[in-house]
Amino acid sequence: MIDFSTKYLGLKLKGPIVVSSTPLSESLDNVRRMEDAGASAVVLCSLFEEQLALESKALDEDLSRGTESFPESLGYLPDLNDYRMTQDVYLEHLRRCKTAVDIPILASLNGATTGGWIRYAKDVEEAGADAIELNTYALATNRSQTSAELENQLLELVAAVVGAVKVPVAVKLSQSFTSVPNLVARLEDAGAKGVVLFNRFYQPDFDIELQEVRPTLHFSTPSELLPRLHWAAILYGQLKIDLAITGGVHSAEDVLKGIMAGAGITMMASALHIHGIEHIAGCWPMRNTGWRSANTLRCGRRADA
Numbered sequence: 001m002i003d004f005s006t007k008y009l010g011l012k013l014k015g016p017i018v019v020s021s022t023p024l025s026e027s028l029d030n031v032r033r034m035e036d037a038g039a040s041a042v043v044l045c046s047l048f049e050e051q052l053a054l055e056s057k058a059l060d061e062d063l064s065r066g067t068e069s070f071p072e073s074l075g076y077l078p079d080l081n082d083y084r085m086t087q088d089v090y091l092e093h094l095r096r097c098k099t100a101v102d103i104p105i106l107a108s109l110n111g112a113t114t115g116g117w118i119r120y121a122k123d124v125e126e127a128g129a130d131a132i133e134l135n136t137y138a139l140a141t142n143r144s145q146t147s148a149e150l151e152n153q154l155l156e157l158v159a160a161v162v163g164a165v166k167v168p169v170a171v172k173l174s175q176s177f178t179s180v181p182n183l184v185a186r187l188e189d190a191g192a193k194g195v196v197l198f199n200r201f202y203q204p205d206f207d208i209e210l211q212e213v214r215p216t217l218h219f220s221t222p223s224e225l226l227p228r229l230h231w232a233a234i235l236y237g238q239l240k241i242d243l244a245i246t247g248g249v250h251s252a253e254d255v256l257k258g259i260m261a262g263a264g265i266t267m268m269a270s271a272l273h274i275h276g277i278e279h280i281a282g283c284w285p286m287r288n289t290g291w292r293s294a295n296t297l298r299c300g301r302r303a304d305a
Helices: 028-037 057-064 087-100 117-127 147-164 180-189 222-235 252-261 270-275 277-283
Strands: 006-008 011-013 017-019 041-046 105-109 131-135 169-173 194-197 203-207 212-216 242-246 265-268
Touching: 006 242, 017 277, 028 041, 028 087, 028 277, 041 087, 087 105, 087 117, 105 117, 117 131, 117 147, 131 147, 147 169, 147 180, 169 180, 169 242, 180 222, 194 222, 222 242, 222 252, 252 265, 252 277, 265 270, 265 277, 270 277
Parallel strands: 017 041, 017 265, 041 105, 105 131, 131 169, 169 194, 194 242, 242 265
Antiparallel strands: 006 011, 203 212
């Protein structure tokens, strides 16, 4: 029998398919279905609604500055108080998921500054999370803010969370950083055990009829996988940190490509919204190809290459 097991963040997983943070995981029944369909782990929806809520109140205030003068522009950003789950509800949901399934359950924190995230990290660890994924968002809104400052803020956040918990911490990155290899190396030095390539965010769009600005996010397509393969292949072999790919993973072929690039796991979210949770079962590599082992498939750049 073919062994599909792999390791990610020190966790032994039965296979390379993990459910990325998605509102689908807000349902305990859905989490059970994900396990039954073949998911090797589930990253729960973010403690503060992923994508719909900007993590930092300071960032929200900065972006909203002056909107009180233009009533038609009010509400173009997500309301920071509009969360699907309160902290208590989230923690109870995490506990119930841990009891209901045998696969690892990862908590997702939508954080960009240290603030209260250390307390939240401790709380999800206490509730039973097997690992924590920091769903980070870096956006410069002030002309005096430099890229180095953004990176240092992220590194400070990661170091603070890592120092506060015992479970492994992964960092979900955006692809807008100037030097991804340098940043990932520094994240590894800060104690992160994994990086997830890459995050997707709501972006502002204009409704020309209503003359409003609205945040939008479309489901990913397989074409979005390419830059993730590119960076995974570059990072593979240079660092010891675990690599995960999310965004554009829709098929067994996409899973294989991610492993070939050097990722330990590939994550799915949009494909499950489009095709249903049971789509996971059809994306196991053995369904469509002569899978041999992860080691024979690696095409990523090695340190001695």
